[in-house]
Amino acid sequence: MIYRTDMFMSDPANADRVDIRLPRQLKERIRKIAAQTGRSMSDFIITAITEKVDATETSIERWQLDEDDSRIVMDLLTQPRDNPELRALMALTASESPSAPATT
């Protein structure tokens, strides 16, 4: 999701402040490039950070479950559910052959 400052500035209860120090040169580069693209520094920084967080979250390959989560997972494994909606969904591709292998 691309956050913009106007999404949460009107709702301060939903926004936290982070104080970080930036190298002066980097700050100047951000200021210039943000100005050139017609955005505030905050918008520019938040957009860049969000993209990085999204990409990193998805690349973490192991998910540590707490006890409540684990109980649900074990219940799902041991107590089969009837799922007519899923059967209908899978029927959409019943006659499909596997996708072509990767070419890249």
Add this chain to the structure above:
Amino acid sequence: MLDGFELQQLAAHHRRDRFNCRADSLNAFIRKNAKNQHKNRTTRVYVYASAEGVIAAFFTLSAHLLDVSGLPESLLKGRTHLPIPATLLGRFAVDRTYEGQGIGRLLLSYALREAYRSSQIVASAFVLLDVAQDASTQAVHLYRRCGFISLPSHPQRMILPMDEIGASVSAD
């Protein structure tokens, strides 16, 4: 189903730069990151695309582990504390041009079918799904209707047992 479109793995001729869904994060992914992640085998990127390379929709699949080491021995039900292998349906998007034509349902069917097929070769007990923060409410309803449930610690992530997909596939 769209005439002339079929499920393919991402390739050089696909026009990633033209893809435009409602979620900015997914547009950024297909345009900037998808090619490298597919090439590096970080994830497999599947596109529903035409022969000319127009992408109507895409999804990604990759390997994942559910760490259940926090579960008390009494609740393991004959299992060990070893992580449970799973398949992550990490990203899922339909281009705006092709909305309202059932492409989301079709693509989810393809994604679960590919996940199930691969689980018959390399074990996987669940499909996990990451709901983009800017995902449409229709998409989330579709996942719920098909049996995906959210876990308390991570509401953006949903889960569906592979056995349930298997039972639905064998009923074809």
